[in-house]
Amino acid sequence: MALKYALLCSLHESSATGYELTQRFRERMGNVWNASHQQIYRELGKLLDAGLLEVETVHQTDRPDRKLYRINAAGETALAEWVNLPAKRPAVRDPMLLKMFAGDLMDPNAFSRELVRNRVEWERQLAEYRAIEEEFFSHPQQLPRHYQLQYLALRRGIMGLQTWLAWAGEVEEAL
Amino acid sequence: MALKYALLCSLHESSATGYELTQRFRERMGNVWNASHQQIYRELGKLLDAGLLEVETVHQTDRPDRKLYRINAAGETALAEWVNLPAKRPAVRDPMLLKMFAGDLMDPNAFSRELVRNRVEWERQLAEYRAIEEEFFSHPQQLPRHYQLQYLALRRGIMGLQTWLAWAGEVEEAL
DNA sequence: CCTCATTATGCAACTTGTTGCATATACTAG
DNA sequence: CTAGTATATGCAACAAGTTGCATAATGAGG
Structure with a gap:
């Protein structure tokens, strides 16, 4: 469930493509959440199906098109609800x-x-x-x-x- | 792959039942590895199939029989090999x-x-x-x-x- | 007496995460 | 000129982890 909210959190800050979200999870949020690009693209599709995100395809001639994802009202609601629930302590596996x-x-x-x-x-x-x-x-x-x-x-x-x-x-x- | 080695590590210290391994992962090893009893019993079955463990059923009249697992030579070899490979840093997901x-x-x-x-x-x-x-x-x-x-x-x-x-x-x- | 915790095992369905592969272009370093 | 890195997306197969349920007896507390 939680990758879902990690994406909503990040998109709540600002809209982004799957590629940019991958970078955020590696850099600024590396301390808090990790996910591979494969996982992110898959989950973005699910969130879109669930109606929590909007997408805008930005055409580029030189490179593959970018898909810019934006959180919508339903997404904000879902996020706000989750944020006020107590979180589980993560499992340790080192x-x-x-x-x-x-x-x-x-x-x-x-x-x-x-x-x-x-x-x-x-x-x-x-x-x-x-x-x-x-x-x-x-x-x-x-x-x-x-x-x-x-x-x-x-x-x-x-x-x-x-x-x-x-x-x-x-x-x-x-x- | 790694729960496998967590079990081998723990059994390398001393033989145990699935129940005892569950407790170890909650207590002494809680700092290092977490796993649920369901996951542990399932994995013990796999390790047994793979020939890395031996099992001895200890009959009890009052409670369900205990299955005492013991690491064997093949298990020790597999463990020794793994221990000298560099480990991955765990993913952060908090x-x-x-x-x-x-x-x-x-x-x-x-x-x-x-x-x-x-x-x-x-x-x-x-x-x-x-x-x-x-x-x-x-x-x-x-x-x-x-x-x-x-x-x-x-x-x-x-x-x-x-x-x-x-x-x-x-x-x-x-x- | 009844409920709950402890001991002891496990199956089945599901969700999450990993690994390997695929495509396509531009730029940079050697 | 060629290899590697960056941009940008994604599928498929597999491994690992979670959740819900089931069984079965004892002892302790209310």
């Missing part, structure tokens, strides 16, 4: 942590290399989020409520990555 | 954070109540993990490698919950 439960079978060097790769990735992500923070949210006190909550979601992303990095430090020290 | 992207549709009181409910849950979990830490890992320096890595996975759980609580503090202060 294969790397899982491997640590069979640590006696693990090659220490392979694991160290994996940690380093992850650390690089976490640092890259953190730098990205920090850049968004500086660009859009340098004065969080003055933000309208809408953006204040988005800012707090971003803060969650930043704190989460800092925790991963701190944990990686503990692990490297212990090994 | 409905609560998602809602914050449509913050203008949100009832502030409903959200505050939700935050408080989550905070209570995070605190409860944290207390549980801390209890495990004290019981089993009071002298982490002296642990054999196998348990040292499990301890570090638990540390990750503790740090993750602390971060959620710190974030909740930031949110409450901001609102």
